[in-house]
Amino acid sequence: MLQSNQKNKIYFIGIGGIGASALAKYYLKKGYQVSGSDLVPSEITKALLKLGAKIFSGSHEPKNLSKNTDLVIYSPAVQSENPELKKAKKLGIKCQSYPEALGELTKKYFTIAVSGTHGKSTTTSMIGLLLTKAGLDPTVIVGTKLKEFGDSNCRIGKSGYLVIEADEHFASFLNYWPKIIVLTNLEADHLDYYKNLKNYISAFKKFISHLPEKGTLVANKDDKKINQVTNNRRQKILFYSLKQPEAKKLRKILALPGEHNVSNALGALKVARILKIPDKVSFKALSEYKGSWRRFEIIKTKPFIVISDYGHHPTEIRATLEGAREKYPKKKIWLIYQPHQYQRTFYLFKDFVRVFREAPVDKVIITDIFDVAGREDREIKKKVNSEKLVEAIKKSNVIYLPKSKIFNYLKKNLRGGEVVIIMGAGNIYELSKEFSD
DSSP states (O other), X not given: OOOXXXXXXXXXXXXXXHHHHHHHHHHHHXXXXXXXXXSSOOHHHHHHHHTTOEEEESSOOGGGSOTTOOEEEEOTTOOTTOHHHXXXXXXXXXXXXXXXXXXXXXXXXXXXXXXXXXXXXXXXXXXXXXXXXXXXXXXXXXXXXXXXXXXXXXXXXXXXXXXXXXXOGGXXXXXXXXXXXXXXXXXXXXXXXXXXXXXXXXXXXXXXXXXXXXXXXXXXXXXXXXXXXXXXXXXXXXXXXXXSHHHHHXXXXXXXXXXXXXXXXXXHHHHHHHTTOOHHHHHHHHHHOOOBTTBSEEEEOSSSEEEEEOOOSHHHHXXXXXXXXXXXXXXXXXXXXXXXXXXXXXXXXXXXXXXXXXXXXXXXEEOOOBOOTTOOOHHHHHHOOHXXXXXXXXXXXXEEOOHHHHHHHHHHHOOSSOEEEEEOSSSTTHHHHTTOO
16 A cells, blocks of 8 residues: 555546445545546546546546556456556556455455445445444445445545445455454355356355454354355354344334345444444434435435335345335335346346246336446357346236336326336436436
8 A cells, every 4th residue: 555645646447436436535535646537427436526536538548547657446347458557567557456455455454344245335334334423433435325424435534443345246355354244145146257156155255264363254144155154164253133132123213124124234233232332322323324325215205206226136126125015015116127237137037037027016117238348248148138038027017128218108107106116236327317306
């Protein structure tokens, strides 16, 4: 890590990414000169500009990178042939991936890392908020934006605590060295990288081995696959479960619906107790947590309720829709879903079909798959699409529509009072802006 002073210059390739942008904010706050590039301007890049970053949009050009740059940080999605990365290496500038750069920070702080297939962002946000309310003044880096942190994905604190979301894709979390790991659940995902569940679970085993001997693993006892990584561990393990008495109290006070969020809150509560935060403080903080960007985010309530959600895995979809039905038992629920990545859709095709057949909703609109640049397989793209998914579901209330036609279709067919959930990890959230007051 560079010593902080005004002369240090850091350049981010893919600065608009949810992880890279958080780290960019961190370095801006610490007094570094930050610049970077991203293909498309966004809310995130606009926020960075206001904070003093210099951003190049449209393409990755070698000329964007100055020779006196001290460090280049690049998104894991950036390929080795990226022209800016190639120039940086040619000039002998130190280059790190976002996980490598964040990994250096984890060694300098008392780091709490939240891992697992689902619930990472919410649990990280809850822990960050708990520590903040308890006066522990943490630094928090999370894969979503929090209203409590000024609509930011990064909070800079003055204490030695760092709370991070530990992403497993590309085995990014193997760069992190935390004192506490929270493990929410385990289920096959990112099979474009891991190929099978065995490899996926092996990566989590390796990550947990990064805990020091006096470190603590906080694990969800309700998840059966977690047993495969908690056996024969030398570190201390603390389990949480929906069967614990705290779950009953959390169900009453949480603003977010669904048992999955009760479970997330239990994990956060367990961490708070490790840090000796009084339960009175924890329960109050959890009751005040209103959710984060694109995590069951209520955009508007009249003439119908519009909710933006990041769910993109079959299990996340099921949990969110069950939570919505629990929260709105008598309302008609419409789901607009954008599949995220061809490979995920292909590998989990049967699971997606099952989820949408059983979905407790009145109408489902599935739009085209969001193409993730640099992470798609050409042959798989030929084998799967949203029309094939709708055909396989074989339900009259599940239809396909191109994204450009969805808003007009809704205007014609919604009567008022419905709940409209706009879901996906791609750019489908932009549709929610058309509904904003």
